[in-house]
Amino acid sequence: MSQLAPLPLVASLLDAPLPDSGITWLDAVRRENREAFAAGGLPDTRVEAWKYTALRALAQRSFASGDADAQARAVDPSALVLPGVDGPRLVFVNGVFRADLSALDSLPAGLTLQPLSQALQGDAEPLRFALSRPALIRDARESGDAFARINAASAGDGVVLRVAANVKVATPVQLVFVGAAAEVDLAWHARNVIELGEGAELTLIEQHVGSGEQVHLATLVSDIELREGACLHHTALQNTAIGANLIRRSSLRLHARAQATLHVLELGGALVRHDLQAELIGDGAQLDTRGVFMPHGRQHIDTQLAIRHQALNTTSNSNWRGVANDRARGVFRGAIVVAPGADGSDASLSNKNLLLSPSAEIDTKPELEIYADEVKAAHGATVGQLDERSLFYLCSRGIPQAEARALLTAAFCRAVLDDLPNEALREHLSAMLVAQLPS
């Protein structure tokens, strides 16, 4: 054990009182996770998964835990609205459920959608498996899970979403996490449990937005379970305040013939980290992931994609694009494991990146481990600059240099959003990309 005083970040996060659920097993889980966080501390860059994301600066800062005034924070409701999306909505401000901003009337039959804080007041037993997560506390020396641990210890609210077997929810469900400016720098945490029953279908829109300038630290952990033959379309738009720190982990489990399609857009934040983990545990499960990360200024955006093929004839296709400008840094790791017995699997991964400034940096690392037979696998990563010939072609037609660069960059990113079925949403995403580009 270290004799040094704990880092300010660790000390401030441990300083927060644990939420008291009154549920014996849950309070025990929270205590154990807090102890694991205290013992394991924060990962440094010697931990492989954190090699390119240094926490040195963040570790020196302190955050007040929880926002007692979350209910009173002014949030512009129009900032929550998305074109092409008009359905049930669950809104959290600084990690606290806001009924006034949410839309939970007339939920379709077969859809359960409620804040975790309310769900725990009823029968908490169905949440026990997802919330217990023994793996997080098993090895105290393993610090890579630090934020998931503090999330498991401290998150008092989040989303509980269930779709009953064979129910196809027609309208998209919107989950919005707002970081709102406060008098102090806040740490807040949210825990989401999402389950689609056998043959169920859902379109899910996850948004991360900022309201006012702030430098908060937020952690979000989502467990997404897709039962046999379930189908999920999930779009995540991360456009939080430019100074905010956002650390998320999304864990998907796909049972037999389940299908998930993810579109992820990473635009906002100061230090942003997303661990996107998927396990294809049932035969014939299919996963498609598409994403764009576009850090500028001094932003640092890190995506860690980890896909495990664990069953026969499973398919994953991942296509990610990164664009870094100014002094920003993008990190992408795409790790695919085809486990023993996952014969006949098909895995492909592509990550192409653009550097728009000489001081920008992108670190990309595709990894492929195959332990099964008759596997088709392909992966590739590139880092480059805009094509000079294309630029000149546009300029020679009268398009100013800056506009031509923006046009080509947007086209580069848009390629991975083309298969988003909701056209209005696709247009909106495209406009968000363009808005982020230097003009």
Added chain:
Amino acid sequence: MSMLKIENLHARVEGKEILKGLSLTVNAGEVHAIMGPNGAGKSTLGNVLSGRDGYEVTAGSVIYNGIDLLALEPEARAAAGVFLAFQYPVEIPGVNNTYFLRAAFNAQRKARGEKEFDSMQFLKLVREKLKVMQISDELLHRAVNEGFSGGEKKRNEIFQMAVLEPQLAILDETDSGLDIDALKQVAQGVNTLRSPDRAFLMITHYQRLLDYVVPDFVHVLADGRIVESGDKSLALKLEEHGYAGIGEGAAA
């Protein structure tokens, strides 16, 4: 005042001198053909006039409508009415052809202080041009040049020219790689755009295009300079005798 006056132009590419004192005057309404053997500097001339990076002008001047063309950025040259039809049009995946053309059209109008077109106005204009140029509107819905055949790419260049309505159009080997039907279509497009206010500089290796677009002047470019000028009969002479012997004793 002539539209374009090139005087004693010297230009280098990667340290090598390609243009070595080229002079040429073009007036509104004229069609000039620039012919010459490979390596004479034909494409370099087109690239220098349109402002491509990597071409260093070491001496001489280019005055276009009374302004120093070489001082302008490529986009400003376009807004001033200079258009280069590329020898190798670039494929740009992810950028819709119509969107690209409207961005170019409006950028030029904006630069000239004119009102931009909204999408309805622009679509109307584009439809008219398609009709005149006898081009299928299927071209509009695709990404710029992506997956286009050689002929489609060249026709797309001519179509862009029709929409952008330049004053000075430079066609860089627009005829290369075209079969006879595609060549006729491209030539017809060019002929449609001929007007008393517009001038053409057609850079070509072969005489064949000139059967369909009849030039007012033919110039032979060799070793970086115009070595002989004449009317269309010069092109026929070249076709018969080749470039050997051309320029000997000419007023260079």
